[in-house]
Amino acid sequence: MKIVFIGSGNVATHMAMALKNAGSHIIQIFSRTDTHAHLLANKVSAEPISDLNNLNREADLYIFSLNDDILPSFIKMMPNTTGIWAHTAGSVPMNLFKERLNRGGYGVIYPLQTFSKERELDFTKISVFVEGDISENETTLLSLARTISDDVKLLDSESRKYLHLAAVFANNFANHMFTLANEVLSERGVAFDALRPLIAETAAKVLEMEPKKAQTGPAIRLDEKVINNHLELIKDDKIKEIYTILSESINRHSS
């Protein structure tokens, strides 16, 4: 399968490399930033381009992995091509492609994961959610996704929006809690290492239990003395506010 990637960020990098390793032919990497296009193109033996006029118009699939903000305006600028157009965004409905109808049809390949350039990932373990405009395209995208992941499912745009929102809580906000924990520790010169076994168990628990059942700590047992002591320790007003609002929310969910 001949694939063009539009975008060269974290998602594009991990997905392009997984697809290449699975035998797909990545023919071009487009990025408006020339050096970015080169960087990923080198990794997957593709041609780097930064001008849409140089786009190969005869690929089987064009994967748009751009910031959700840019995606709509970018699609309007696309030249006519053969092949399916698919994006990788959790929060963007598939219908977006209707604004600039492509004769090859369209779809979505959404990998639900947190990608950082510095960190290698086993793509086979990543859940991938697929959608297609017609069943033929859906089948093509499902088959392709199954070459790189062991966990591929169909999911409609509306459900995908909720999944993406849930992922922001489960990953982005949970990770920010780790950042705030680190900030609290560094105030006292204690290394973040002290928390790592606790964080490992925090995740391990909810791989088996329902998160509500895994909840422990002063907020769930309404231990006001501990809560007040903690609030006294926190100097930053915004972090104090976060502590209060999350403790209240835990309590509200305790019944």
Added chain:
Amino acid sequence: MKIVFIGSGNVATHMAMALKNAGSHIIQIFSRTDTHAHLLANKVSAEPISDLNNLNREADLYIFSLNDDILPSFIKMMPNTTGIWAHTAGSVPMNLFKERLNRGGYGVIYPLQTFSKERELDFTKISVFVEGDISENETTLLSLARTISDDVKLLDSESRKYLHLAAVFANNFANHMFTLANEVLSERGVAFDALRPLIAETAAKVLEMEPKKAQTGPAIRLDEKVINNHLELIKDDKIKEIYTILSESINRHSS
């Protein structure tokens, strides 16, 4: 070593069982609720008591594992004994024991972990933080802790307070994010399973990286369109508020 446990909650249960398995002799379990005392006492072949008048006064160590709220008033009620008095609380200073001075001295054995009764834990992997009033007691508590954990450190009361606060962010609040994620998904009938690989990676990342460097998502890249779409999806005003305040905080920490 002859040990009496005051309390029979999650921490007491896991610690008493680990100590018994490591060869310590748990002689009594005190709980004001008779059935609770029996439950744990049966597991560690100890005598259950629910009346302090029946307390064995010649143990080597009395481990107080009670709610932080109850601990101070309880210590005042304690009869005279031999042996060290130690509590397991993260947020309670060791000095608490000064209010009811015990001739055997006092200390702290704080296991930094999230304990649920339904979930078995490998105690050897749990970080334990120890403090003692005099170096002899500190050495005794360190040695005992090392029979059940591979990661035992000395830590003073003031640092322990910060560690406990950090643990609330790293575990309690992170776990609550998983609860809210589950709530978002259930609105659309999507099973929590879809998020489990993401949660596993969320923790795995910060076992190797600094949490600030692991941060991804719409808030860190200032993707206002996604943020606004998410806010529209959330019906509950309190959860909307949490989304907003955490996105702002991620942004504030992004520099």
